[in-house]
Amino acid sequence: MGDEQNKKVEPDNTAVRTALWRAMHVEVDAKPYILEDEVGFKLIAPNDNWRQRPDMHPEFTKRLRASIVARARFIEDLIIEQSKKGISQYVILGAGLDTFAQRRPDIASKLQIFEIDQPGTQTWKQQRLIELGFGIPQGLHFVSVNFETSSWWEQLLKAGFDISKPAVVNCTGVTLYLTKEAIVSTLAPIATLASGSTLAMSFYLPMELLDEEDKFMQQLGEKGAREAGTPFVSFFAPNEIVALAHEAGFKEAKIISTKDVEQLYFMNRADHLLPASGEIFLLATT
Numbered sequence: 001m002g003d004e005q006n007k008k009v010e011p012d013n014t015a016v017r018t019a020l021w022r023a024m025h026v027e028v029d030a031k032p033y034i035l036e037d038e039v040g041f042k043l044i045a046p047n048d049n050w051r052q053r054p055d056m057h058p059e060f061t062k063r064l065r066a067s068i069v070a071r072a073r074f075i076e077d078l079i080i081e082q083s084k085k086g087i088s089q090y091v092i093l094g095a096g097l098d099t100f101a102q103r104r105p106d107i108a109s110k111l112q113i114f115e116i117d118q119p120g121t122q123t124w125k126q127q128r129l130i131e132l133g134f135g136i137p138q139g140l141h142f143v144s145v146n147f148e149t150s151s152w153w154e155q156l157l158k159a160g161f162d163i164s165k166p167a168v169v170n171c172t173g174v175t176l177y178l179t180k181e182a183i184v185s186t187l188a189p190i191a192t193l194a195s196g197s198t199l200a201m202s203f204y205l206p207m208e209l210l211d212e213e214d215k216f217m218q219q220l221g222e223k224g225a226r227e228a229g230t231p232f233v234s235f236f237a238p239n240e241i242v243a244l245a246h247e248a249g250f251k252e253a254k255i256i257s258t259k260d261v262e263q264l265y266f267m268n269r270a271d272h273l274l275p276a277s278g279e280i281f282l283l284a285t286t
Helices: 004-005 013-028 039-044 048-052 064-084 121-132 154-159 179-192 212-227 238-248 259-265
Strands: 089-093 110-116 140-144 168-172 199-205 252-256 280-284
Touching: 004 179, 013 039, 013 064, 039 121, 064 168, 064 199, 064 212, 064 252, 064 259, 064 280, 110 154, 121 140, 179 199, 179 238, 238 252, 238 280, 259 280
Parallel strands: 089 110, 089 168, 110 140, 168 199
Antiparallel strands: 199 280, 252 280
C-alpha cells in the first residue's frame, strides 16, 4: 500500500501530447484559430524546452496538430448545439486533459459532465485544477476507471448519470488502442441511451486509405506507440464503422470524413493548414 501511495501520479503521455498540440496551434498557426485552448498548457506547465520534443516540431507534426484541434472543435460545436436543444448530460470517454468545462463555463454550467479516464490522469488533473484555482465545479464528475478490469458503464451509473435522459457521448483517440471486441462492447451500452442521444467517436483508417503524405507519420506513430507499450490495434474502413454502429443498435449512423472537417474549419486559410487524413468520425444517434 505504501508503494502505491508513493507512486508519482502523472497524466497519460497521449493526453499530454494532445494538450500541448492544442496550445501550439495558438502559438504557431495563423488566425483564425480553430480552437483556443491554453488551459491544458497551464495544467501541464511544461519546462522551457518542450518545443524541442520531436513530437512538437511545428512543421513536421502540422497535419496531426490540425487534426487534434479540429477534433476538439467538432466535438465542442456538437455539445454546444445539443445543449441548446436541451441535452443536459455530456460523457467524455477517455477524457485525458479535456478542458471544455474550464474554457466554456457558460455552456458547462448547464450540463452534468462525466469525464471518464484512468485513475492516474484524473487524480493528477484534479490536483492541478485545484492548484491553479479553477476548482471542480458542481456539475463536473470525474469517473476513474481501469478499463482492463472494471466496467466504465457501471462506474458512470454510480457517478450519478441518469439513463432516462438523453446525452452526448464523446469518445476520441480511444478506438485505436482497443480490439474490435472491446469497441463493440463499448458501443452496446451507448446504443441503449435515451432516445435523442448522440455519439461522436473517432476511428482510424488503415494505411492504404491514407493520403500519401500522411503514411510516413503514421508509420512513425505506430513505431512510437509500440515502443511505449501502447500499440495501435484497430483500423477500420468507413463502411465497417457504420456497420458496427447499426449492429450495436443505433438508429442512425454516418461518417464525418477529413474532407468534411476541411469544409467546416479549414477553408481559405492563409497558412494552408490542413488536417491529416487518418482520423474520421462516427456520428450516431439513438
